[in-house]
Amino acid sequence: MTRVRVIGCGNLDAGDDAAGLLAVREARPRLEEIRGVEVVESGAALNVVHLLDDLSAAVVVDAVRTPGGGRDPGEIVRAEAGPEGLPAELRTSLSSHGLGLAEAIGIAAALERAPRVVFLGVEALDATAGHPLSPAVAAAVPELVEQVVREATLLAGPSAPVA
Amino acid sequence: MTHRSVEVPVIARVEGEGALHLSVSDHEIVDLRLEIYEPPRFFEAFLAGRHFSEVPDIVPRICGICPVAYQMSAIHGLELLFGVEVPGGTRELRRLLYCGEWIESHVLHVFLLAAPDFLGFDNAIEMAKVAPDLVKTALEMKRVGNDLMAAIGGREIHPVSPRVGGFSKAPRRRDLEAFLPRLEWALGEMPGIADFVAGLSSPSLPRPTEMVSLVHPDEYPMNEGSLGSTTGRSFDASTFEEVTREVHVEHSNALHSEMIDKGTPYFVGPLARVNLNADRLTPVARDCMDRTGLSLPQADPFFSMAARVVETAVAIEESIRLIRGYEPPEPPMAEVKPRAGRAMWVTEAPRGILYHRYDVDDDGRILEAKIVPPTSQNLRHMEEDLRLFVPDVLDSSDEDLTRMCEMVVRNYDPCISCATHFLRLDIKRT
Numbered sequence: 001m002t003r004v005r006v007i008g009c010g011n012l013d014a015g016d017d018a019a020g021l022l023a024v025r026e027a028r029p030r031l032e033e034i035r036g037v038e039v040v041e042s043g044a045a046l047n048v049v050h051l052l053d054d055l056s057a058a059v060v061v062d063a064v065r066t067p068g069g070g071r072d073p074g075e076i077v078r079a080e081a082g083p084e085g086l087p088a089e090l091r092t093s094l095s096s097h098g099l100g101l102a103e104a105i106g107i108a109a110a111l112e113r114a115p116r117v118v119f120l121g122v123e124a125l126d127a128t129a130g131h132p133l134s135p136a137v138a139a140a141v142p143e144l145v146e147q148v149v150r151e152a153t154l155l156a157g158p159s160a161p162v163a
Numbered sequence: 164m165t166h167r168s169v170e171v172p173v174i175a176r177v178e179g180e181g182a183l184h185l186s187v188s189d190h191e192i193v194d195l196r197l198e199i200y201e202p203p204r205f206f207e208a209f210l211a212g213r214h215f216s217e218v219p220d221i222v223p224r225i226c227g228i229c230p231v232a233y234q235m236s237a238i239h240g241l242e243l244l245f246g247v248e249v250p251g252g253t254r255e256l257r258r259l260l261y262c263g264e265w266i267e268s269h270v271l272h273v274f275l276l277a278a279p280d281f282l283g284f285d286n287a288i289e290m291a292k293v294a295p296d297l298v299k300t301a302l303e304m305k306r307v308g309n310d311l312m313a314a315i316g317g318r319e320i321h322p323v324s325p326r327v328g329g330f331s332k333a334p335r336r337r338d339l340e341a342f343l344p345r346l347e348w349a350l351g352e353m354p355g356i357a358d359f360v361a362g363l364s365s366p367s368l369p370r371p372t373e374m375v376s377l378v379h380p381d382e383y384p385m386n387e388g389s390l391g392s393t394t395g396r397s398f399d400a401s402t403f404e405e406v407t408r409e410v411h412v413e414h415s416n417a418l419h420s421e422m423i424d425k426g427t428p429y430f431v432g433p434l435a436r437v438n439l440n441a442d443r444l445t446p447v448a449r450d451c452m453d454r455t456g457l458s459l460p461q462a463d464p465f466f467s468m469a470a471r472v473v474e475t476a477v478a479i480e481e482s483i484r485l486i487r488g489y490e491p492p493e494p495p496m497a498e499v500k501p502r503a504g505r506a507m508w509v510t511e512a513p514r515g516i517l518y519h520r521y522d523v524d525d526d527g528r529i530l531e532a533k534i535v536p537p538t539s540q541n542l543r544h545m546e547e548d549l550r551l552f553v554p555d556v557l558d559s560s561d562e563d564l565t566r567m568c569e570m571v572v573r574n575y576d577p578c579i580s581c582a583t584h585f586l587r588l589d590i591k592r593t
C-alpha cells in the first residue's frame with residue numbers, strides 16, 4: 001500500500017518552474033527503493049487534491065516565488081500544511097497549471113481529506129517559457145533532491161530502509 | 164492634483180500573467196490597458212526545424228489545462244496536409260478525449276474559479292469550508308474528465324498517445340466502459356448544477372458583438388467543422404488568416420485579434436458555440452440551458468458560465484454515447500507519408516477556437532508554425548468589456564475594483580484565470 005506519495009509539480013518548459021519536477025525525477029530511483037513510497041510527477045497543481053486521498057503523508061515539491069521577495073533565488077523552504085493549507089507566505093507558489101498548489105492543498109485541508117503534507121519549495125528567479133533554470137536554482141537542485149529523499153524516508157517510518 | 168497608484172502583487176503563471184493598467188481622472192477613464200503575456204510565441208519558435216512527428220509531444224506543453232486542444236489542432240491539420248486516412252474509430256476516440264478535456268476544464272472554471280467570485284468568497288478554499296459538498300462534487304466531476312484523458316491519452320498531463328495518423332495505443336473497450344457509472348452519476352448531477360448556476364447573481368453586460376465558433380452539420384463541434392459567426396460570416400480554417408489577423412498593440416506585448424475587413428474584435432468560447440450550435444445540443448444539455456435561463460441569441464458575456472454548464476452536459480452525454488459505441492481502432496495508427504505544404508486547422512478548445520498553421524517541407528520538417536490561442540483572440544473583447552464595466556464601479560475601493568475587474572476577465576476563462584488572484588491592477592486616480 002502507498003503510505004507516502006512524493007509529488008513533483010511544475011513545468012519543464014518554464015525556467016525555474018521546472019525545479020520541483022527535476023528534483024523529484026532525479027530522486028525517483030532512490031525513492032522507489034523505500035517501501036510504501038510512490039512517486040508522481042504532476043504538472044497540474046489542482047490534481048494534487050486527488051493525489052492526497054488515502055495516504056498517511058505526502059511530500060510536495062515545487063518552485064515558489066515569495067511575494068515581496070525576502071528569499072534568495074535557490075533558497076529551499078520547508079513547510080507543513082496545517083488546517084488552513086500552506087502557510088500564508090507560500091500561498092502564491094509558482095505552480096503553473098490550474099489553481100495553484102497552495103490552493104489545492106488548502107482545498108484538501110478544508111475538506112478534511114489532507115494527510116500530513118510536507119512541502120519543499122525552492123525560490124524561483126525566472127519562470128519564463130523557454131528559459132533554462134537560473135544558475136542559483138540549478139545549484140540548489142542537488143540539495144533539494146537530498147531533502148526530498150530524507151523527508152520521504154522519515155515519513156515512510158522506521159521499517160523503511162534508508163535509501 | 165491627487166495621485167494614487169496601487170500595486171496588487173503579481174502571481175506568475177506560465178500560461179500567462181495579467182496586468183490591468185487603469186488611469187482615471189474625474190470619474191472618467193483616461194487609459195485602460197489589459198496585458199496578458201501568451202506563451203505560444205516561444206513554442207512557435209521552438210517548433211521550427213522539428214520533425215512533424217514531434218509536434219504532438221511539444222504543443223500540449225503549451226497549456227496544462229487544454230493540452231488536448233493543442234494536440235488536436237496540430238494533428239488534424241497535419242493529417243489533412245499529408246492526406247492521411249485514419250483508421251475507423253479514431254475520429255470517435257479523439258472526440259472522447261476532447262470531451263474529457265471539456266469536462267475537466269469547464270468544471271474547474273465553473274466551480275473553482277468563477278463560483279467563488281459570484282458567491283463572494285475570496286477563493287475556492289474559503290468556499291470549500293462553507294460548501295464542502297459542492298466542492299467535493301466539483302472535484303469528483305473534474306476527476307472523471309481528468310481520468311478519461313489519462314485513460315485515452317496514456318497520461319493525465321500532456322497526453323502521449325495521440326499521433327499524426329491515429330493513436331500510438333488505443334484503450335481497451337472494458338477500460339472505457341468502466342467510466343460509464345461515473346459518467347452517469349455526473350450526468351445526474353447536471354440539472355442540480357444548472358439550478359445552482361441559475362441562482363447565482365451575476366453582473367450583466369449586454370453588448371453588440373460578433374461571436375465566432377466552429378459549426379458542424381451533425382454534431383456539437385469540437386474537432387471538426389467550418390467557422391461561422393453570429394453576424395452571418397462563414398469561412399474555413401484554411402482562410403482563417405485571410406479573415407482575421409493579429410495586430411501588435413502599442414501598449415502591450417500581447418497581440419490583439421480582429422476581423423480584417425472591419426477592424427472589429429470578435430468573441431470566441433462556449434457562449435459563441437452555444438449561440439451558433441444550439442440545434443446540435445444533446446437532451447440533458449438542452450434541459451440545462453433552460454434551467455440556467457440562457458436564452459438565445461445571447462450576447463451578454465456573463466452568460467458564459469451558463470454556457471459552460473450546458474457544454475459540460477454535452478461532453479458527458481457524448482462521452483457516454485461514444486463509449487457505448489466504442490470499437491478500438493485496429494491498427495491504432497495509419498501510415499503517414501509527409502509532403503510539403505501548409506497545414507491549417509481549427510478545433511474548439513474549452514475556451515474557444517484554437518488555430519494552428521504549419522509550413523512543412525518534403526521531409527516533414529516544420530519550417531514555420533503559427534498558433535492563435537483563444538485567449539489572445541478574446542483579449543480586445545475583454546478590454547472592451549472592461550471599458551463598459553469599469554465606469555459604473557469606479558467609486559469602489561481599489562480592492563473591490565480589482566476583484567470586479569478580475570471577475571470580468573475571468574469570465575472568459577482565459578489562461579491567466581488559473582491564478583485565483585491573477586490581475587495586477589495599476590490604478591492611477593487623479
